[in-house]
Amino acid sequence: MINTSNTAKSYDSASIKKLDRSEVEITVSIPVEVWEKFRAQALKNINEYVTVDGFRKGMIPENVLVAKVGDGAVNEEMAELAISQAYLDILQNEKIDAVGKPKVAITKIAKGNPLEFKITTAIVPEMTLPDYKKTATAEVEKSKNAKIEVTDKDVDDSILKLRKSHASHEGHDHEKLSPEEHEKAIMDSLPEFNDEFVRGLGDFTNIEDFKVKVREMIGENKKDEAREKMRIRIADAIAEKTKVELPDILVEAELDRTQSQFGHDIEQMGVTMEDYLKHAKKSLEDIRREWRPHAEKKAKLQLVLNEISKKENIVPTKEEIETEVAHIIEHYKDADRERATVYAATVIMNEKVFQWLEKGEK
Numbered sequence: 211m212i213n214t215s216n217t218a219k220s221y222d223s224a225s226i227k228k229l230d231r232s233e234v235e236i237t238v239s240i241p242v243e244v245w246e247k248f249r250a251q252a253l254k255n256i257n258e259y260v261t262v263d264g265f266r267k268g269m270i271p272e273n274v275l276v277a278k279v280g281d282g283a284v285n286e287e288m289a290e291l292a293i294s295q296a297y298l299d300i301l302q303n304e305k306i307d308a309v310g311k312p313k314v315a316i317t318k319i320a321k322g323n324p325l326e327f328k329i330t331t332a333i334v335p336e337m338t339l340p341d342y343k344k345t346a347t348a349e350v351e352k353s354k355n356a357k358i359e360v361t362d363k364d365v366d367d368s369i370l371k372l373r374k375s376h377a378s379h380e381g382h383d384h385e386k387l388s389p390e391e392h393e394k395a396i397m398d399s400l401p402e403f404n405d406e407f408v409r410g411l412g413d414f415t416n417i418e419d420f421k422v423k424v425r426e427m428i429g430e431n432k433k434d435e436a437r438e439k440m441r442i443r444i445a446d447a448i449a450e451k452t453k454v455e456l457p458d459i460l461v462e463a464e465l466d467r468t469q470s471q472f473g474h475d476i477e478q479m480g481v482t483m484e485d486y487l488k489h490a491k492k493s494l495e496d497i498r499r500e501w502r503p504h505a506e507k508k509a510k511l512q513l514v515l516n517e518i519s520k521k522e523n524i525v526p527t528k529e530e531i532e533t534e535v536a537h538i539i540e541h542y543k544d545a546d547r548e549r550a551t552v553y554a555a556t557v558i559m560n561e562k563v564f565q566w567l568e569k570g571e572k
Contacts, residue, residue: 219244221296222324226304232335232457234306238296240325245292252287281321289319293327300329307334309513310459332457335513340451342518346444346567353440360428368424372411373400441564449511456510464505465498512556515563524566526558534558 221244225237253275257268262278265271276284293314301308312331319325378399387395401407408420473483487494519525534554539545 220292220299224300224304226306229330231332232455233330233332233459236300236306236329236331238293238300238327238329240292240296242322242324245288245325246321248288248291249284251291252284255287255291256283285319285321289316289325289327292325293329297329306331308332309334309516310457310463313459330459332459334516335455335457337452337454337513337517339514339517339521340448342448342514342567345447345451349440349444349447350568352443353436356436358429358432358436360425360432364428365421365425368428369403369421373403373407376401376407437568440568444564444567445511445514449507449514452510452514454510454513456506456513460509460513461502461505464509465501468501468505469494469498512560515560518563518567519559522563522566524559524562526555526562530558531555 220240222239222241227235227237229235253272254268256279257270257275259267260270260275260278261267262270262274265274270278293316297312300306308331310332312329314327314329316325316327318327374396377396378401403417405416408414408417411420414420414423476483476486483494487497490497531551531554534557535547535550538550538554539547542550
């Protein structure tokens with residue numbers, strides 16, 4: 211255990227205990243006069259989302275607001291603000307290289323008393339990377355020998371799929387049709403493939419012009435797919451040769467992201483997570499256990515990419531991050547800017563690292 215005391219204004223003392231799997235537990239005490247300074251900000255934050263008849267949101271008097279939400283809610287908001295500030299200062303003062311979202315457990319919170327809490331966080335683990343440039347170069351060389359070919363069947367299949375998407379579905383009661391009957395109904399109502407049809411799809415002169423451009427598009431898609439497969443091989447090869455103790459917090463965070471995405475995907479199909487689990491006869495713990503190997507693989511890969519980025523000084527520019535954040539917020543109006551910034555920086559960094567690896571040894 212490492213005991214430290216600090217004169218920083220945001221906290222009084224921090225006791226740091228090293229745990230297994232590259233984690234640390236930090237026990238912290240914040241003086242009463244420090245964490246109670248956050249009361250004004252806490253009240254302002256609460257005022258923004260509480261509604262009281264007769265008062266405009268954000269303009270509720272303190273006595274009315276406290277009577278509405280209770281002292282406990284105010285203390286909790288104060289604590290959250292004080293802990294956020296103290297945590298950042300502790301990481302800087304104690305030179306803790308934390309990764310992932312920390313777990314916070316408040317152990318003492320009472321008016322007129324010091325605020326006490328524990329934080330468990332993962333730290334960047336020690337890792338031994340292989341010769342990642344040489345490993346990547348070997349995979350790039352393998353890919354150079356692979357030929358990308360667009361067949362006539364590829365073009366015909368793409369055209370048929372497009373015609374199906376423009377087929378008339380009028381008069382078809384899809385709920386009463388079998389899959390075979392449904393497919394026949396679509397095939398029977400396919401629009402004729404002629405010059406007029408392709409001109410209605412965009413800037414195409416005739417059928418031949420359309421086929422040429424479809425072939426080019428398929429070719430580009432196949433190149434993208436080949437590049438993605440090559441990147442997966444590069445990532446797998448480097449990660450497999452990397453020795454690292456993987457923090458549980460990072461794996462759990464990856465599992466949470468997988469669960470959130472999976473829940474969103476099935477909701478788009480009109481299925482709730484509860485209904486899915488019931489139909490699959492599994493618990494949430496069961497499917498998270500099934501996802502765990504993939505989550506461990508993704509968490510390890512991100513650590514590897516982070517380390518390569520650090521060693522080779524491959525970082526996104528401020529302008530690149532701001533552009534990507536603007537793009538995210540444009541498409542997801544409710545996106546949290548801070549989270550979007552972290553996400554954008556990670557995505558851009560990963561792309562830059564892969565581009566650097568793909569250049570091969572010079």
